[in-house]
Amino acid sequence: MGSEIREHLLALLIEHADQFVSGEEISRQLGCTRTAIWKHIDELRKAGYEIEARPKAGYCLRYQPDRIAPEEIKALLSTRRFGHAIHYVESVDSTQWLAHQGVRSGAKEGALFLADEQTQGRGRMGRKWHSPPRSGIWMSLLLQPQIPLNLAPQLTLMASVGVTRAIRRETGLPVTIKWPNDLLIDGKKVCGILTELRGEQDQIHYVVLGIGMNVNTPAASFPEDLKTIATSLAAESGRTYRRAKLIAAILEELEHVYDLYLTEGFEPIRHSWESFACMLGQSVTAHTPQGPRQGIARGLHASGALLLETDEGVVVPVYSADIRQV
Structure with missing residues (x-):
């Protein structure tokens, strides 16, 4: 429950970045007490967020660290x-x-x-x-x-x-x-x-x-x-x-x-x-389980295989390979 409240709190602060959101408004939207809000603000600060608190104005997010929480x-x-x-x-x-x-x-x-x-x-x-x-x-x-x-x-x-x-x-x-x-x-x-x-x-x-x-x-x-x-x-x-x-x-x-x-x-x-695609129309070598094949990459087969045009002019599908440009 605590992490869910913190998620909503951060989302609210991000939505109003560089603007103050009152404690009363936060409490109303999150359904928790002012004391609980303060505890979550403190946790966010420990995680690297800069959150300004101002009497009568509320809280304002000033800086976000590069987190992927x-x-x-x-x-x-x-x-x-x-x-x-x-x-x-x-x-x-x-x-x-x-x-x-x-x-x-x-x-x-x-x-x-x-x-x-x-x-x-x-x-x-x-x-x-x-x-x-x-x-x-x-x-x-x-x-x-x-x-x-x-x-x-x-x-x-x-x-x-x-x-x-x-x-x-x-x-x-x-x-x-x-x-x-x-x-x-x-x-x-x-x-x-x-x-x-x-x-x-x-x-x-x-x-x-x-x-x-x-x-x-x-x-x-x-x-x-x-x-x-x-x-x-x-x-x-x-x-x-x-x-x-x-x-x-x-x-x-x-x-x-x-x-x-x-x-x-x-x-x-x-x-x-x-x-x-970066290789279409270019000469490539396809290192397949059956051995290397050279040709020009022409596009995708309907199955997703790479279409390779060989020197003989035959277009063949390649289903599994490591591709290197020639």
């Missing part, structure tokens, strides 16, 4: 269901693991699992993900789509469209998509998307959609082996970003494209994905 995100949300349940921890091996555990505890579609630090963050094909504390977004979203098991790979492409839209909307940076799950800025990776599912036969039980994004990571802090291939939003723009605001935007865009996908199918998603 549930109350910060919920104060900015306009979704119908994504992010309404948020499970936050300061540090975890992987938010993917956190989400799988959450399902066992009864979590429902739209539940969000996030952390300020991942100690064993991972990407596609088991690659490690550089996840320094309090600088990026490391989160996993629970989905329960009623679609056939063989269409599950489309969810990664759907998610890349939603996240790209959110980043472009909030930062203006020219983010592009590399098939199937990398988001790039000027050829360097800024975000990765990882989908894991549980199902049997032809039925999906649930999908965990993992998103790892370098937000305020300084360029100099990347390990030497990543400096030429990875970047962050701050490194590209020269400014820092409020992660809670980015997360709220991501959830909003994801909910929109997810609902579009469920109602209209993959076709509108495919067109959006191709408009953001």
